[in-house]
Amino acid sequence: MALTEIAPAKINLALHVTGQRDDGYHLLETVVTFSDAGDVVTVEAAPEDAFSMSGRFSQGLSREAGGSDGNLVLRARDVLREALSEEGMSAPPVAIHLEKNLPVASGIGGGSADAAATLRALLRHWHATPAASTLDRLALKLGADIPMCMVGKPLMASGVGENIALLPAMPSFHCIIANPLQPVSTPQVFQRLTEKNNAPMGPLPALSSAAGWLSWLGSLRNDLEPPARLVQSRIAELSGLMKDTGAALVRMSGSGASCFALYETEAQARESLERLTAARPQWFFMQTRTVGKGETDDART
Ligand SMILES: C[C@@](CO)(OP(=O)(O)O)[C@H](O)COP(=O)(O)OP(=O)(O)OC[C@H]1O[C@@H](n2ccc(N)nc2=O)[C@H](O)[C@@H]1O
Ligand SMILES: Nc1ncnc2c1ncn2[C@@H]1O[C@H](COP(=O)(O)OP(=O)(O)O)[C@@H](O)[C@H]1O
Known part of the structure; x- marks a missing residue:
């Protein structure tokens, strides 16, 4: 059975840059909310891993997981699978479809939202319950905006996005x-x-x-x-x-x-x-x- 997750746009209602870490990343304080629609990620069981895309903004997006500009949907699938296998849980092949309705590289975190929606969909599909700390770690590893996209509700975030307080x-x-x-x-x-x-x-x-x-x-x-x-x-x-x-x-x-x-x-x-x-x-x-x-x-x- 196919499972669907919406990947809503992230809206930084305000964003203050308050400093810079030693590694060059900037310290932020941001008030964030989310739209009621966006991209759509669908997953279902398949004999082997597959990935397809549709939608106004799918042209030009990578269909590969690797490389410097790999698709965040596939990177999310791969890092989750790796983390689950380390915890002894199975993650069999899946077909994933991304309906790309949000513009790319546009400040509304479409790629981050897609990665978060993929993680949510695959956790449901694989009936997987990794440790919360594992999930937090891999979300942040995928990108600074992904922890907040996992929350998907009004919030304030600080650090580079890892400290989250709900609003x-x-x-x-x-x-x-x-x-x-x-x-x-x-x-x-x-x-x-x-x-x-x-x-x-x-x-x-x-x-x-x-x-x-x-x-x-x-x-x-x-x-x-x-x-x-x-x-x-x-x-x-x-x-x-x-x-x-x-x-x-x-x-x-x-x-x-x-x-x-x-x-x-x-x-x-x-x-x-x-x-x-x-x-x-x-x-x-x-x-x-x-x-x-x-x-x-x-x-x-
Ligand atoms: C600015 C924000 C606000 O929500 O959103 P977007 O514009 O991406 O939607 C985010 O902090 C974007 O975070 P994220 O989406 O992970 O940024 P990345 O593409 O990984 O960052 C690309 C580069 O931007 C710089 N960068 C990013 C985040 C940060 N807090 N300080 C930085 O200096 C770094 O040079 C980093 O290598
Ligand atoms: N599924 C995806 N959707 C959008 N961008 C993606 C995706 N996977 C990888 N990317 C890459 O991530 C970068 C940032 O995209 P995006 O998240 O849309 O930016 P922003 O956070 O500024 O809105 C782009 O350069 C794009 O090529």
Whole structure:
């Protein structure tokens, strides 16, 4: 029987760079939520391992596990299988299909989401229960964003993404995610970052309404947005178009180039999507309801 897992987009609602480790990796504080749709990973038993892809953004993605740019779905399969075999558990051949709906190298962690969805699907498919520490270790080994993509709920992360605290009170937001379909290289953006010791976020305030959350998020930053704008000029253009729709908050996610806009009502998000799509028909726009507490709260309530 085939098993399916959604690989939602990761949205860095805010991202502060607060320092740099000795190995060059930057220390981050980030507030993250996830979309309600994204890529789709399907696994089923097969006589031998197989991998296929479909979807708007599958072209050009590697179909191999190895190499410097191997597909994270296959790397996730292989590292999980290796870890299970070390713990004496079996991991027989599987056919995996990836429906690639999210743009690649775009700051919304599509590859990380795919790897996390693959791990979740294979754990279910293989009825495997590795030690939690094993899973944490292999998720981080696959990429700094993968532990948070395994969680898939509103959270704050620090370190390089390994210290995670859930934000169960965060509401669901009406959101548009947009991308000008120009890939942005994460290392290049970090290289252009001049100030590495930026102000931390401070303690999470007591927030009791969606409007309160929007106001707090508005007071935060994405410290990678200025260097990303130097690398890719369309980010400024996209951000300007989104601000013109009257969104409550517009910001870049991750290392870009994707930007998100949060709206007070579903109708505003829908109208903005129509406007943005008409303005830039070739670009990527996706309306979503972010995961969060309840099917609530228009921010005005
Ligand atoms: C910036 C973030 C924010 O969520 O998201 P994305 O833009 O990738 O979505 C992540 O921290 C991205 O983490 P991850 O996706 O693992 O980055 P990788 O591609 O492995 O990192 C590529 C390179 O970026 C630099 N890098 C990455 C993460 C970090 N905390 N400090 C860094 O300096 C390093 O040079 C690293 O070799
Ligand atoms: N399944 C995958 N989906 C997207 N990118 C992948 C995948 N597997 C490997 N990659 C590689 O990972 C890199 C980062 O991709 P992605 O996770 O989409 O970036 P970002 O975190 O900036 O959104 C790309 O260079 C891409 O070639």
